[in-house]
Amino acid sequence: MCGIAGYFGAGLEESLLQRMNSCIExxxxxxxxxxxxxxxxxxxRRLAIVDIAHGQEPMVSGDGATVLVYxxxxxxxxxxRTELEALGRSFRTESDTEVVLQAYEQWGTDAFDRFNGMFGLAVFDRHRDQLVLARDHFGIKPLYWANAGTEAEPQLLFASEIKPILATGLVEAAxxxxxxxxxxxxxIHDDSEETFFEGVRKLLPGEMMTVDLGTGTFRISAYTRxxxxxxxxxxxxxxYSPEVVxxxxxxxxxxxxxxxxxxxxxxxxxxxxLDSSAVVxxxxxxxxxxAAGLEAVGAKQNTFSAVFPNAxxxxxxxADAAIAVCQGNIEAHKIKPTPEAFDADLHDFVRTMEExxxxxxxxAQYCVMKEAANHVTVLLDGQGADEMMAGYIPYYFAYLRQLKASGDYATLxxxxxxSLDVFYRLGRFRLRSMLSGKKTVTMGSLLKKDWTSKFRGESFGNVPDNLKMRLIDDLFEKSLPSLLRYEDKNTMRFSLEGRVPFLDKEVVKYxxxxxxxxxxxxxxxxxxxxDATRGQLPEMISSRRNKIGFTTPEAEWFTLMKERIYKVFMSNSFYSRPYWDREAVLTAFEEYLTGRNGADTMVFWRLLNVELWFREFIDRHEAPADVIEDKSDYEANPGKDLDIVSEGRTFRRYPLQTAVFARETELAPEVASYVKRFFDGLPGAPEEAQKAADGRKWYLLVSEKIVxxxxxxSFPVWEIEVSPAARILSKFVTRTPAGIGLGSPWSMQIAINEVGLPLIVKAAAASVVGKLRGRSGVFYDVVGHSINAIDGATPYSLGAASNSVKLAPKDPDGVARALSAAVRAALPDGAAASFGGTAVMDANDLGVVVMGHDTDLPTxxxxxxxxxNPQGQGxxxxxxxxVFEQD
Structure with missing residues (x-):
């Protein structure tokens, strides 16, 4: 088991190979x-399994004309090998690699169909003047490719993973x-040659690419039927009979x-x-x-299981029953994945999966492989049995429809x-969901219609009424390819070789x-x-109806991980994607957590996964949205002016860049330190600073957010328990682009907590009457303008402001006085004497409010x-x- 990479095309150099290979160490x-x-x-890259001493690659044929990476x-x-030796060939090693090489030399690309195993390989062939890439019959091993050139002058890049192709810099990660x-x-995914990366494709199971070294043309074809x-x-x-079994x-x-x-x-x-237990x-x-050839198993068979106590x-x-029936021949290893570990591993997990x-x-499989790598290098598992032996409930319906279509009513x-007990279990869950009264959440309701409209012609369906045709479709296209991707990525991430005996070509054909x-x-x-394992397996496994497999208790975990998920859904990058409606996603997730809808967690996972995938692979060369843009104290924010005229008087404003404020920040000394930094910039500071030091009046304006x-x-949304009243009332509030005000259930709940539901309802009723009479602002006249200062979670903000709801600050006049005192104490006498005081400001796209101040300026x-709003956002x-008043 290894990794390969390579290229074909003019202008490509060997240094490219080292970059590619370093990605798959x-x-x-x-x-x-x-x-x-x-x-x-x-x-x-080699993971040595067979003939450790002699299996190095690239492997070159005896005459030097053929080179293989495999x-x-x-x-x-x-x-x-025995067949090739009978044809007069001799071997230098005991490796299967040399057999693959010489089989190709002997039979050309017809050799691939003779192989029973798993492979992704590339052969450079001087005799036939071609480069050949091939992937095994079931696609157990991956082989990705991209053309960075043109059809006439290709620059083909290929590798066992996508990362090496992107690392060349010749293919844009789009x-x-x-x-x-x-x-x-x-x-669905992995059901075609396309990947999530534009321009990056994969050979499908049983396919090969043949490149003519002379003309540079290439074609993809099947080497097997x-x-x-x-x-x-x-x-x-x-x-069916005992002999068949x-x-x-x-x-x-x-x-x-x-x-x-x-x-x-x-x-x-x-x-x-059943499947993995049958293997064990x-x-x-x-x-x-x-039996011969079991030396690598050892005195006891090592088994690795993911367990979730009480889930x-x-x-x-x-698993314990399967272990017990082996009567002491098992060294069992149990791995307990946790949501905390998942949170910590999420970045690496997304990168490992690549798509x-x-x-x-x-x-769960990732965790099993991580632990298994500490004990073994090769791991067998039960992958593929479900897709060839109808391991999922929908296959029952395909079979019953087949019997009906054939007229075999007795068998039907x-x-x-x-199968009544199977259908009863399925129907019970569906009926319970229907009777719960919870609304359903579809992915379509969360996606933006202007984006989805581009794909109206896309569809997806399964073979409805032919069992074996359905299984074949799932083996090669609809189901197994994705599972094999997980298998390959998870095993190879920890330098393990995964082997899947159910996908033995001859067993499947039989x-x-x-x-x-x-x-x-x-x-x-x-x-x-x-029937084949009857008597070897405990009855509780042989007669087991329910299927779980390596998976996680996702519903339980998402509740425990809600803070992490909220932060992703409320981030600036998630907000800016053109694919989904962030507000609809947040509402659906909040209702899911509170039991008000019956959403499938996989809906939220897909959104979460895509966002994290974008950050890892697509946005990685862009500045993250939460990185502060560097700016000096003496320049305006982009798109803003330093000077402004207010009531006939001209003022110059210098916005000060700071670290992100948190609940633990001591406001007054922190603010004073930034003001001092401005004046400490002398003599590089603007002349206003010098004039202030000489007696010109100046002021400090502070955002109410940091106060x-x-x-x-400031309350994180995951800590706010939203009432039905808040959910209903928020729907009648106009939502602003910035998410400010009471247009979210969280901010409405905070308003209710602050002044009480009766006053909110009274103000809402007065607002309706006011609008009928042509008056605006009645709601806040009744409820109080401190409610007007409530800020919803804003996606462009940094730190807690992006996922928190904020009340108006308490005692803004007192805060202004405290800040002014701290500033005067921190500055030289001249600047302190000319300081005119502090104002606490609330500014947004709806207007500007002076919440409190201790200056001599009119409000x-x-x-x-x-x-x-010269201070900018985000x-x-x-x-x-x-702020300095000008002459």
Whole structure:
């Protein structure tokens, strides 16, 4: 198991390979290698598993004409080697890599269809004057590519991951909005050659790319008919019988045995479900039989399980049952993922996955692989069994519709009756949801219509009434590809090789040659696997109906992680995306947390995942929205002027940049320190500072936000318990672009808490009457102008201001006096003597209010000084200004 990277094209240099290869060191920490010649470059990272001493790559053929880089394992390499030796070939190593190389030399691209295993490879072939890329039959191993040139003059880049392609700097990291839409709207991905990155594609299962080294042209084609073969085999329909079960058991056991071949320790992932448990007990049986080739397993089989004590989806009891039946031959390792760890790992997890994923479930697998890497280097698991043996409930309906369409009503009645408990469980959950009265939340209701309208032609559907055709579709397109991506990313992130015995090519072909009863019989899915392991597995697993697998208790975690999720949804970057309506998302999330809607957490996960993916891969070269833009004390904010005329008098304003204020900040000394910094800038400070030192009058204007924050009158939205009244009343308030005022349930609740619901309702009624009479502002005349100063969470703000609701500051006149005293104490006598006092200001897109001051200026003059809000917002971080009256 390794990682590969490379290029083809004019103007590309070997130094590019090192940049690409450095991105996938985790895939192969045991070595690296490079090859370049002309327009071709190949790079390799090695995770040594088989023939550790001699399997280095790039591997060059004996005549030097063929060069291979290869990621994967071909499990039938010994049989292929024997066949090649019979044709007169000799081998220098014991590695499967050399077998792959010589098989290609002997048979060309026809060799790929002979391989039974997993691979992503590149072959430079001087004899045939071509470069060939290929991916295994099921797509277990990835192979991404992009053309940074043109069709006429390509610059092809390829790698086992997307990061190396982006690291070249030749391909821009831009979103593929079609794939993004399909992911958000239909909850699908990995169902085509396209990725979430515009211009970055992948070879599909069973595909190869052939590049003509002379002309530079390339084409993609299938090297196998496996998908078609499975469809043809499905027509055979060998009757289900004990002999069939025994033959399946033999083939399945052999698929596991050949995947235990390794020179490094091998273990097993054990979720507690039927599939992984079947792998574990089969290995245990091989150990008891002293089968050959099990040296890498050791004296005891290491198993790794994710457990969630007391969670609804905990499978520990099933894993324990599988462990117990192995009677002491297991060294069990239990991993307990937590929401706290998930929060800490989220950045790395998103980067590991490279593209958005359906739910947070693969994080459980991430945690298992992280721990397993401390004990083993190879890990077997049960991936793929669901997609070939109808492991999900929708497959039952496809089968029943098939029976109805074929007119086989007797079998239809028997299967429907045998599956009643499955349908009852599903119906019970749906009925409970319907009777709860909770409104549903669809992704479509959260996305912006002007964006989704671009994709009206997109659709998604499944094969409705043919069981095996549905399974084939899911194996190669609709379901398994995404699961294999998770498998590859999670294992390789921790330098592990994941092996999937259910995806043995010959086992799959045999299964599809059997009648449908091998898949579903008498209401039992995976019937042949249940029967093949009967007596080896405890009955509670063999007869288990519910499926969970490696996943997380997402609903529980999202409640515990609400602060983190709110911060993302309320961030400036989330607000600025063109894809979703932030206010609708926030409302839906708040209602979900309070039990007022029946939203699926996967809706919120997809939004969260896309935002974090943008930050990691798309926005990474841009300044983050929460970074303060550097500005001197002596210049205006962008788009603002230093000078302004108020009531016939001219004033010059200097906005001071500060650190972000928090509840713990001591307001007066902090403010005084920034004012002192301005004057300490002499002689580089503007002449106003010198004139002030000589006696010219000047003033300090401070935003009410920092006053409220430091007084503890700023409340994170996740701490505000919204009442039904606040939710209803806020809907009738006009929402401003900045999110200011009572247009959110949180700010309305804070207003209710401050003055009481009766006064709010009275003011609302008076407002309606006032509007009918042509009067505005009646609401605040009744409720009090301190409520007018309530600020909602504003997406462009820094620190707590972006996700908090703020009340008006207490005693703003007293605050102004305290600030003035602190400023005078901090400055030289001249500047202190000419200081005219402080004003606490509330300015937004609705107007300017002088909340309190101790100056000698009339309030209308102060308001006029501030009418264009010179302090700016957000990343300017300028919550105060020094104001100097001009001659």
């Amino acid at each position: 985790h895939r192969g920490p045991d070595g690296e290698g490079y090859f370049s010649e002309g327009r071709v470059g190949l790079a390799h 990621n994967g394992e071909v499990y039938n390499y010994r049989e292929l 979103p593929n909005e079609r794939i993004l839409y399909r992911y958000l709207q239909f909850r 496996l998908r078609e073969e499975l469809a043809e085999l499905a027509e055979v329909g060998t009757p 025994e033959e399946y058991r033999r083939r399945f056991t052999e698929a596991i045995r050949i995947r235990l071949n390794s020179e490094v320790p091998v273990g097993s992932a054990l979720s507690g479900g 007990v089969t290995i245990n049986r091989l150990m008891r039989e002293n 609804i989806n905990d499978e520990e009891k099933y 958005p994923i359906i739910s947070s479930g693969p994080y 009645a028997r299967e429907a009756a045998s 299964l599809f040659s059997l009648s449908d009863e091998a898949i579903i019989k008498e209401g039992w899915n995976k019937r042949i696997l249940r 409220a924050i430091t007084q503890g009158r 209308d003059v102060i308001a006029g000084i501030f009418k264009d 990343s300017q971080a300028t919550p105060m200004s020094l």
